[in-house]
Amino acid sequence: MITTAPEPIATVPATPGGRAWRRFRANKVGVTAMAMVIVLAVVALVFFVFDRLGIPFPMDPDATNLERKLLPPNAINWLGTDNLGRDVLSRLLNGAYISLTVGFVAVFVSLFIGVIVGAVSGYFGKWIDNLIMRAVDALMCFPTFFLILTAVALLGPSIFNIIFVIGLVSWTGTARLVRAEFLTLRESSYVQAARALGQRGWKIIFRHILPNAAAPILVTAVLGVPEAILAEAGLSFLGFGVQPPQATWGNIIADGKTYILDAWWLILFPGLAILLAALSFYLTGDALRQAVETRSERQ
Amino acid sequence: MTSFIIRRLLVSFVLLFFISIISFFIVTLTPGSPYPWGELNPKVSEEVKRVFREKFHLDRPLPEQYALIMRDLFTGNLRSIKDERPVLEKIAERLPATLVLNISALALSLSFGLLLGIYGARHAGRPPDVITSIIAFIFIALPGFWISYLVAIALVDWAAVPILGTHTIGVAFTNGAQIFLDGWWHVMMPASILAIGGIAVQSRFVRASMIETLREDYIRTARAKGLDENTVFYRHALRNSIRPLITGIGMLLPALISGAVIIENIFAYPGMGRLGYEAVLERDYPTLVALNFVTAALVLLGNLVADMLYAVVDPRVRLE
Numbered sequence: 166m167i168t169t170a171p172e173p174i175a176t177v178p179a180t181p182g183g184r185a186w187r188r189f190r191a192n193k194v195g196v197t198a199m200a201m202v203i204v205l206a207v208v209a210l211v212f213f214v215f216d217r218l219g220i221p222f223p224m225d226p227d228a229t230n231l232e233r234k235l236l237p238p239n240a241i242n243w244l245g246t247d248n249l250g251r252d253v254l255s256r257l258l259n260g261a262y263i264s265l266t267v268g269f270v271a272v273f274v275s276l277f278i279g280v281i282v283g284a285v286s287g288y289f290g291k292w293i294d295n296l297i298m299r300a301v302d303a304l305m306c307f308p309t310f311f312l313i314l315t316a317v318a319l320l321g322p323s324i325f326n327i328i329f330v331i332g333l334v335s336w337t338g339t340a341r342l343v344r345a346e347f348l349t350l351r352e353s354s355y356v357q358a359a360r361a362l363g364q365r366g367w368k369i370i371f372r373h374i375l376p377n378a379a380a381p382i383l384v385t386a387v388l389g390v391p392e393a394i395l396a397e398a399g400l401s402f403l404g405f406g407v408q409p410p411q412a413t414w415g416n417i418i419a420d421g422k423t424y425i426l427d428a429w430w431l432i433l434f435p436g437l438a439i440l441l442a443a444l445s446f447y448l449t450g451d452a453l454r455q456a457v458e459t460r461s462e463r464q
Numbered sequence: 465m466t467s468f469i470i471r472r473l474l475v476s477f478v479l480l481f482f483i484s485i486i487s488f489f490i491v492t493l494t495p496g497s498p499y500p501w502g503e504l505n506p507k508v509s510e511e512v513k514r515v516f517r518e519k520f521h522l523d524r525p526l527p528e529q530y531a532l533i534m535r536d537l538f539t540g541n542l543r544s545i546k547d548e549r550p551v552l553e554k555i556a557e558r559l560p561a562t563l564v565l566n567i568s569a570l571a572l573s574l575s576f577g578l579l580l581g582i583y584g585a586r587h588a589g590r591p592p593d594v595i596t597s598i599i600a601f602i603f604i605a606l607p608g609f610w611i612s613y614l615v616a617i618a619l620v621d622w623a624a625v626p627i628l629g630t631h632t633i634g635v636a637f638t639n640g641a642q643i644f645l646d647g648w649w650h651v652m653m654p655a656s657i658l659a660i661g662g663i664a665v666q667s668r669f670v671r672a673s674m675i676e677t678l679r680e681d682y683i684r685t686a687r688a689k690g691l692d693e694n695t696v697f698y699r700h701a702l703r704n705s706i707r708p709l710i711t712g713i714g715m716l717l718p719a720l721i722s723g724a725v726i727i728e729n730i731f732a733y734p735g736m737g738r739l740g741y742e743a744v745l746e747r748d749y750p751t752l753v754a755l756n757f758v759t760a761a762l763v764l765l766g767n768l769v770a771d772m773l774y775a776v777v778d779p780r781v782r783l784e
Contacts, residue, residue, distance in 0.1 A: 300482055303479045303483045304482075306763040306764050308763075311721065311722055312756070391604075402607075402726065403741065405744075415607075422613060425617060429617070436610030439605075440607065
């Protein structure tokens with residue numbers, strides 16, 4: 166039907182997604198932040214491949230050289246060297262994929278749990294909703310980072326455990342959001358129609374309601390990535406992150422803190438990397454939120 | 465109001481039950497040995513292990529362990545694996561320092577968050593708003609441990625700000641005012657750093673709520689009456705931002721306590737966060753269970769107080 170309709174006014178995209186994308190592109194901060202996210206992802210991927218192929222570029226991140234230890238930034242080691250003479254720039258680039266992997270996969274885990282729990286709670290309502298929401302309330306009372314720290318420390322720090330634990334404790338926000346969307350959407354006429362046609366609950370949830378709640382879910386997902394990145398950095402700093410010799414942004418700072426008065430470059434650069442990564446995700450997420458919130462159109 | 469409080473207390477008890485189960489199972493269901501000396505240490509005899517297991521009820525089935533831990537927790541008999549001191553005593557020791565740190569950080573977050581949020585809303589959509597928004601997101605994205613070190617290096621030399629503990633070591637102040645000022649001087653820096661994220665979150669929250677309020681009919685009426693923009697903004701709209709201020713209490717508390725785990729470690733601040741980190745290192749699971757339980761209960765209490773404050777400040781909210 167849409168295809169046979171006369172051409173809409175050329176400048177306004179026909180789909181809500183297209184209109185949101187147009188609003189997003191008009192937001193300079195958001196576009197810049199998203200470009201930074203993409204650059205970061207490419208850098209992380211490229212240096213991950215270098216690492217697996219054993220290409221020492223710009224240098225081998227794990228090669229020690231005690232004759233060149235604790236050097237300030239210079240022509241050979243652009244960001245200086247650490248206490249074992251390892252090149253800080255190489256270690257930063259090599260550690261990038263850890264942060265991003267933890268960020269993306271942990272968010273995927275938390276979305277998976279949060280969407281299912283929220284959908285069940287919001288769609289079925291009644292005592293199921295009540296029980297689930299009380300459990301969510303209880304989980305939200307915990308200081309999240311301490312919960313993560315406890316679980317990771319007891320399970321043993323590995324990248325798999327860190328991702329799993331962060332995902333497992335950070336789904337509550339998503340669940341609440343999805344539930345709220347479902348509470349309004351399940352009363353809408355198209356859901357009533359689907360129900361009148363005799364469709365099953367699960368089919369209605371995943372085929373009819375969920376796609377219409379996709380925009381806010383996408384926004385929470387993007388905003389969840391920096392949370393996970395910061396949690397992983399904090400864990401690494403406390404010694405419960407991905408273990409050495411693998412470089413992570415958090416453990417470069419943790420190792421460097423002993424030399425804080427002599428070697429500022431060991432603290433400054435990895436911290437800037439964490440800050441920039443987290444900031445670009447937050448700004449992208451916020452711009453996306455503004456673009457999909459139709460109410461902000463009126464502003 | 466009374467019936468509301470009673471109902472909320474009942475709900476809180478249900479939540480505390482969930483909370484205790486979650487904190488118990490996180491500690492017990494994770495693999496790994498609870499023994500302080502490691503599972504396979506050949507120097508520890510079977511007899512010692514058996515006595516240890518019996519003392520901490522590790523030989524019982526899980527549901528029974530849970531019941532015993534909860535019983536011991538409420539009767540004050542739950543003991544730490546590390547030094548066998550009652551856990552509640554250890555927590556009570558750390559509680560005052562934690563409260564001082566977190567309440568200071570909360571106060572800083574709410575007040576500066578309010579100022580930043582008002583400023584953003586006043587200039588909504590214009591460059592000052594965009595700049596304060598970016599600053600807010602930088603604040604949220606700052607890793608607390610990193611900025612602690614940078615600020616510490618900068619301030620120790622320049623302003624001789626103390627970076628360790630809660631009081632000056634080796635000086636016995638007798639004057640109450642001196643003790644107070646010394647404590648304040650020590651808590652100032654950890655509290656400010658802890659508050660950075662909270663300020664940003666709160667400012668976003670206040671800004672959004674102010675912008676929402678500015679769309680209300682009564683604001684349009686006020687403008688139509690010919691009031692100048694400042695009166696409309698500060699006299700009419702600002703009053704409604706007391707609500708996000710209160711919501712902020714419940715929202716920020718868990719995040720602050722989380723942040724305190726790292727900040728307390730860096731500044732050697734003897735609070736509950738540091739106790740928790742020490743317990744994690746030592747696999748001291750009775751302390752971990754109790755600590756998770758107590759902090760969650762504190763957060764719950766904060767939420768309850770916030771809900772009651774709502775009813776006090778906002779006549780539209782009726783608690784039933």
